[in-house]
Amino acid sequence: WEQNMLNFVPNIVVLDYLKATNKLTANIEAKAKKFMEAGYQRELSYKHQDGSFSAFGESDKSGSTWLTAFVARSFKQAANHITIDEKVIDKSLEWLSDHQAPNGSFPEVGVVSHKDMQGGSGSGVALTAYTLIAFLENINLVDKYKNTINKAIDYVYRNTESLDDTYALALAAYALQLADHSSKQLILSKLDAKATTDSDSKWWHKPIPEVEQKNPWYSRPNSVNVEMSAYGLLAFLEAGLDTDALPVMKWLIGQRNDKGGFQSTQDTFVGL
Known part of the structure; x- marks a missing residue:
């Protein structure tokens, strides 16, 4: 399958x-x-x-x-x-x-x-x-x-309301935008507050588990970061916030490999 x-x-x-x-x-x-x-x-x-x-x-x-x-x-x-x-x-x-x-x-x-x-x-x-x-x-x-x-x-x-998992929040933000729910802006603001930004990019990332923070060999789960950032982007676009979406799009474009895809099938599917 x-x-x-x-x-x-x-x-x-x-x-x-x-x-x-x-x-x-x-x-x-x-x-x-x-x-x-x-x-x-x-x-x-x-x-x-x-x-x-x-x-x-x-x-x-x-x-x-x-x-x-x-x-x-x-x-x-x-x-x-x-x-x-x-x-x-x-x-x-x-x-x-x-x-x-x-x-x-x-x-x-x-x-x-x-x-x-x-x-x-x-x-x-x-x-x-x-x-x-x-x-x-x-x-x-x-x-x-x-x-x-x-x-x-x-x-x-x-x-x-009590959700701390950024991935779930990104999916929830997109779902509630699609549903045109009364809380859609509130949840999107909550997701936005969890974003990481630099000069012209914005993205979301899964925190590194405490036990792994000092481990130099720990591999960062970038495919999940791409996926949740893509859902964040979809939520912004669905909300008509194109200006807010641009920095996320810039970050996503920068994550693609030399073949134009991402790390895995699921994040390539969502990312593109």
């Missing part, structure tokens, strides 16, 4: 990016669409009958919350380029809705074997905000899942 998504998602991102920068050629477009269509068909083999997705499809005991939300988001984006069966996305959102906890959160019911691919969105507020984003980005299905969405929004909002 993950290997397929590692190949499927970059094609969506590349097409979006090249279109936005007016660098798309007919040859690249045809190739990317061909890869995307093959990836889409392969992805469907990991679908459970109940509409969820997991790493090994029906041989897994159940679908995974995070993977199902990831597929719903990816398929929605792919639909701009290839034909995606709307019912597949709807069924995956229906499964997520059925597995929402009474308090509005989305617990992880399955297993993700490729943990790196999750970035920082593995549990609690982060996973609920991530899943909520999957519902909100599928704008044509928002009315159908209004109740589910409202419960998730309330959960995210209730839990951001």
Whole structure:
């Protein structure tokens, strides 16, 4: 499953990016669409009958919350380029809705074997905000899942007041902007206050654990920093704060490797 998504998602991102920068050629477009269509068909083999997705499809005991939300988001984006069966996305959102906890959160019911691919969105507020984003980005299905969405929004909002995890806060800020929630500016200000800035850049970073602070070999988790900074950027753009978004964009551009990507699939997907 993950290997397929590692190949499927970059094609969506590349097409979006090249279109936005007016660098798309007919040859690249045809190739990317061909890869995307093959990836889409392969992805469907990991679908459970109940509409969820997991790493090994029906041989897994159940679908995974995070993977199902990831597929719903990816398929929605792919639909701009290839034909995606709307019912597949709807069924995956229906499964997520059925597995929402009474308090509005989305617990992880399955297993993700490729943990790196999750970035920082593995549990609690982060996973609920991530899943909520999957519902909100599928704008044509928002009315159908209004109740589910409202419960998730309330959960995210209730839990951001005491939230210290910057990654979860970045996801929450973007989700609440998409939802046009009354607290959206408050949460965005809270996220902004956690940013690191220098002369012309702004970004967010995961603090180094105390036990590792004096360790010269400790590797800084830059891929998560790219991911949360990208969500911070999306939140600013959704809020119409283009001037505030520019320093974040500058920092993100500076983090790309010589091939134009970032450290991992998930941060490249979000970063681009």
